Amino acid sequence: MQMILSSCREREREIEMASSSSSNFPCAACKFLRRKCMPDCTFAPYFPPEEPHKFFNVHKVFGASNVSKLINEVAPHQRQDAVNSLAYEAEARLKDPVYGCVGAISVLQRQVMRLQRELDTIRADLIRYAAAYNEMPPTTTVGRSSFDHNAGNFYYPNEPYGDNGGSDGGSL
Incomplete structure (x- = not known):
């Protein structure tokens, strides 16, 4: 009986530690830039850790500082749309370096x-x-x-x- 209780307590601690560390995963931007992701990170709401390619493309085309400036200059309720637009443009620009999304629009x-x-x-x-x-x-x-x-x-x-x-x- 004692062994069952101790294994249950160990399992609870493991779950607790996993849940506390999962909330501390760095966003895709901080992970890519190899820096600590702070609670007030500008990138965290828009570049979740599950989508590293999104930040990689945006960073490669626009640069992290330009994206950070743009996010801070846009009204808070428009930031998600702005980041999605940047991600779309970055992906199109990587596929077609000359025309980007303008090529797709033209077609x-x-x-x-x-x-x-x-x-x-x-x-x-x-x-x-x-x-x-x-x-x-x-x-x-x-x-x-x-x-x-x-x-x-x-x-x-x-x-x-x-x-x-x-x-x-x-x-x-």
Whole structure:
């Protein structure tokens, strides 16, 4: 019984020490810069220890002092967005050193313009087809059914109910 109690106490101490040391893990910035992470560390809220690559990229492109200055100059409620933007730009800059995220934006803008031209072409085709279709007689037989464009009703002339496809005027 004594042995069980002592092993339980040892386990509790281990858990206590692990939890106290886990809260003292340095942030990714302090770990990378090999300095002690203080409770008031500028980087700690934005560069958690689980994401060392985030700080590595930002530091490589912008430098730690510039990032620190930028974080301190931005309003507190905008800091997370600013750091996320820096991380995105740094990653894009490392992938494409010349254009960075501007290259990605440019590709997306060209894609939007291409899709807009395609959409304009399709709209023009629809207008052309609608104009040609309106010149046809209002009721045109296509297979077994036809569509009255003015009334918006389908008619089934060969159905046993008569010309209009049923007693309700032919609408479905």
